[in-house]
Amino acid sequence: MLKSDSHIAEVMERVKQETMSDFVGVGLMDTVKRKLCWQWAAGSISQRSLKVEQKPNTGLSGAALRSGRPASISHAISDRERFKLGEPLMLAEQLVIAAAVPIMTDSGEAGIMLLGKRTETRYSSEQLERIFLQISPIGL
Numbered sequence: 001m002l003k004s005d006s007h008i009a010e011v012m013e014r015v016k017q018e019t020m021s022d023f024v025g026v027g028l029m030d031t032v033k034r035k036l037c038w039q040w041a042a043g044s045i046s047q048r049s050l051k052v053e054q055k056p057n058t059g060l061s062g063a064a065l066r067s068g069r070p071a072s073i074s075h076a077i078s079d080r081e082r083f084k085l086g087e088p089l090m091l092a093e094q095l096v097i098a099a100a101v102p103i104m105t106d107s108g109e110a111g112i113m114l115l116g117k118r119t120e121t122r123y124s125s126e127q128l129e130r131i132f133l134q135i136s137p138i139g140l
Contacts, residue, residue, distance in 0.1 A: 005040070011135070012042040012113070019127050021115045023093050025049065026103070028111040029056060029065075036061055036112060038089060046092040059087030061112045064100035070128040072099035076120040089114055099123045101132050 008026060016024045023045075027038040035053040044050075056065055063071035073085075076096040083091060090098050095116030103111045113135060115123065 008040050012040060015131055016042050019115055019123060022118045023095060023116040025089055025114045026111060028109050044093060049089060049092050052088050052092060054088055059085050060098055060100040061087060061114060064102045064112055065110060068102055070099055070101045070132050072123050072128060073097055074122055094118055096120060097122050099128050101128060101135060103135050
């Protein structure tokens with residue numbers, strides 16, 4: 001069972017501040033649709049963000065889900081590169097730097113926390129590892 005929306009919002013806001021991110025979104029796997037569906041967002045500038053569904057094996061999110069480890073972009077990318085990457089939330093939110101951290105809910109559902117910046121300041125591997133270690137054991 002997922003924790004309350006207020007708890008999820010609190011975790012997202014804390015992660016957003018700690019990583020100096022402009023955007024943090026949480027998506028969970030919908031096993032019926034076989035899609036990653038984005039359900040929560042902090043710092044969103046697009047009304048379409050929570051309507052986004054994507055294939056679970058594409059983009060940063062897919063890499064993080066497959067490996068069970070954080071995945072990130074090490075340099076700012078253009079709109080064309082974002083489109084080719086297959087991470088539609090990056091396009092909708094105009095993110096030029098992003099990182100995906102795999103999460104597991106208390107009920108065992110797989111998901112992703114996508115962090116993003118609209119500036120060219122990248123995430124350090126230490127930042128991502130710290131977030132991964134903080135979120136993974138507690139679940140959402």
